[in-house]
Amino acid sequence: MELFIFNSAEEYLGIDANYVYRVVEEIKITPVPMAPPYYLGLIYYRGELFEVVDIVGLLGSGKAKLKGNPRIILLKWSDKKLAVIPDRISGLLWIEDKKGQDTIFTEGNHSVRLITPEHIWKRLLELPYGPTKISEDF
Amino acid sequence: MGRTSIKNKLILSFLALLLIVMVVISVINWVAPDFLLSQAISTALALAAGIVFGGIFSKSLVNRLNSLSDAAREVSHGDLSREIPLLSRDEVRDLEEIFAKMVDDLRSMISEMKNVSIQIQQTNRSLLDFVKKIVKRGEEIDQLTKSIAKGSEEQTLIVQKTAISLDNGLNQMDEMVKQSSETVSKANEARLQAEIGENKASQTVKHLEEVLKQMSEHTQPMFRLANKVEKIKKVINIMDDIAQKTDLLSLNASIEATRAGEMGKGFALVADEIRSMAENSKRSSQDIKTMVEDILEDNKTATIALTKTQEGINRGRETIRSILNTFSDTLTDVKDISSAIKEVEEVTGKQVIQMRTLSGHFQELSQLADKNFISTQKTTVATKNQIDDIVRIAKAMRSLTALSEKMMLTQQRFKLSAARQPASEAALD
Numbered sequence: 185m186e187l188f189i190f191n192s193a194e195e196y197l198g199i200d201a202n203y204v205y206r207v208v209e210e211i212k213i214t215p216v217p218m219a220p221p222y223y224l225g226l227i228y229y230r231g232e233l234f235e236v237v238d239i240v241g242l243l244g245s246g247k248a249k250l251k252g253n254p255r256i257i258l259l260k261w262s263d264k265k266l267a268v269i270p271d272r273i274s275g276l277l278w279i280e281d282k283k284g285q286d287t288i289f290t291e292g293n294h295s296v297r298l299i300t301p302e303h304i305w306k307r308l309l310e311l312p313y314g315p316t317k318i319s320e321d322f
Numbered sequence: 323m324g325r326t327s328i329k330n331k332l333i334l335s336f337l338a339l340l341l342i343v344m345v346v347i348s349v350i351n352w353v354a355p356d357f358l359l360s361q362a363i364s365t366a367l368a369l370a371a372g373i374v375f376g377g378i379f380s381k382s383l384v385n386r387l388n389s390l391s392d393a394a395r396e397v398s399h400g401d402l403s404r405e406i407p408l409l410s411r412d413e414v415r416d417l418e419e420i421f422a423k424m425v426d427d428l429r430s431m432i433s434e435m436k437n438v439s440i441q442i443q444q445t446n447r448s449l450l451d452f453v454k455k456i457v458k459r460g461e462e463i464d465q466l467t468k469s470i471a472k473g474s475e476e477q478t479l480i481v482q483k484t485a486i487s488l489d490n491g492l493n494q495m496d497e498m499v500k501q502s503s504e505t506v507s508k509a510n511e512a513r514l515q516a517e518i519g520e521n522k523a524s525q526t527v528k529h530l531e532e533v534l535k536q537m538s539e540h541t542q543p544m545f546r547l548a549n550k551v552e553k554i555k556k557v558i559n560i561m562d563d564i565a566q567k568t569d570l571l572s573l574n575a576s577i578e579a580t581r582a583g584e585m586g587k588g589f590a591l592v593a594d595e596i597r598s599m600a601e602n603s604k605r606s607s608q609d610i611k612t613m614v615e616d617i618l619e620d621n622k623t624a625t626i627a628l629t630k631t632q633e634g635i636n637r638g639r640e641t642i643r644s645i646l647n648t649f650s651d652t653l654t655d656v657k658d659i660s661s662a663i664k665e666v667e668e669v670t671g672k673q674v675i676q677m678r679t680l681s682g683h684f685q686e687l688s689q690l691a692d693k694n695f696i697s698t699q700k701t702t703v704a705t706k707n708q709i710d711d712i713v714r715i716a717k718a719m720r721s722l723t724a725l726s727e728k729m730m731l732t733q734q735r736f737k738l739s740a741a742r743q744p745a746s747e748a749a750l751d
Contacts, residue, residue, distance in 0.1 A: 201580040
């Protein structure tokens with residue numbers, strides 16, 4: 185399977201490349217009031233809205249270091265659309281076995297954790313609604 | 323009434339007596355019969371007549387002489403009141419008159435002498451008072467002369483001290499004049515040095531202007547280099563941007579190829595290569611960017627250093643201009659000081675001459691004070707001698723008074739007539 189590897193908060197994360205719709209940059213994130221934590225806002229790309237989440241904070245392994253004009257990974261599957269913001273994109277990696285959520289394997293000198301969009305979506309839905317502080321970086 | 327001398331009187335008397343004798347003898351001869359008798363009687367009568375005549379004549383003369391002798395004796399005893407009788411008309415009458423005149427003159431003289439003695443006594447008394455006053459004033463003069471002598475001595479000392487002070491002042495002023503001359507020469511040297519310094523500062527300013535001009539010319543390429551490097555940086559940024567876009571494009575191409583499955587494998591390889599090239603290009607551009615930034619940094623450092631150097635040179639130029647102004651001011655001040663010192667030197671020279679004249683006057687004054695002191699000493703001695711003389715005069719006057727008193731006592735021995743008693747004697751009594 186083809187994995188899309190990116191780095192976020194000093195952690196290498198991998199996601200199935202079939203879920204990756206596009207990698208974009210220089211797109212304005214519009215904050216959403218009363219949104220839960222780690223929900224950073226919405227972006228509009230080619231007639232579609234993508235919900236931007238802080239993937240590292242959401243998965244409980246830290247907090248994303250958002251700065252400057254980061255690249256945004258757009259995920260799209262069935263009728264769901266998510267956008268995550270990595271610190272750095274490593275690229276595509278082919279692995280033989282199909283692995284599930286939170287599977288950790290070693291690639292070179294790094295440990296890569298596999299994540300799925302469904303899991304991210306599920307965690308997002310579990311978040312309580314309420315006032316949250318929008319990151320000043322946006 | 324005519325005078326008759328004793329001789330004539332005696333001759334006339336003798337002739338008369340002879341006539342009488344001859345008459346008597348003639349008578350006798352006529353009467354007497356005897357010649358011898360008549361001769362004897364005539365001789366006896368002649369002798370008797372001669373004796374009687376001689377006795378009467380001598381008695382008359384002796385009586386008058388005795389009277390005169392008595393008068394002389396009384397006069398010798400101081401009685402001048404007796405009047406001398408003038409009885410005869412012969413030589414004794416002359417003697418009596420002379421004697422009377424002598425007594426009268428003696429009386430007048432004694433009277434005059436009394437008056438003179440009284441006047442002498444009065445004058446002596448006045449003179450004694452006057453002498454006492456003179457002695458008193460002489461003592462006062464002596465005291466004053468001593469004070470003047472003391473003052474003259476002090477004046478001499480003060481004048482000598484002043485002369486010494488003036489000499490010291492003159493020496494100091496000479497030294498001052500000498501120092502003024504040295505100061506003038508030093509001020510002239512300072513003026514020359516200031517002029518040299520001003521010229522050198524002007525030359526330095528010119529050199530600095532040239533250095534600044536050259537630096538400005540040399541700095542221009544640096545600034546142009548910086549501009550060019552900035553342009554390179556912009557190009558590199560564009561290249562980096564292109565590399566980023568290419569990377570992103572290749573990444574998205576790889577994603578699309580992955581989604582295409584087996585059909586997209588070749589495209590994925592191409593996309594990977596493109597991405598690899600983009601990353602290489604990105605790294606290269608990053609390296610170039612780093613180098614350009616290093617160059618820019620070095621250029622910036624060099625430019626800052628040059629700017630600082632330029633600023634430093636500008637400040638140096640301003641400082642040197644300030645120094646130049648200072649030199650100019652110093653030159654002006656030194657000229658002013660030099661002229662002022664020259665004026666001071668001239669004035670001091672005049673003062674030295676005046677002080678020398680003053681010192682000469684002081685020397686003369688000192689000599690005069692010395693002479694004055696000596697004169698006052700002599701005056702003191704003379705005053706003392708004068709007082710001694712006056713004391714001697716007073717003694718002499720006292721002696722004179724004593725003598726006049728003694729003379730008065732002697733005069734009192736003479737008895738004068740009441741009419742001849744002098745008024746001053748009465749007053750004196």
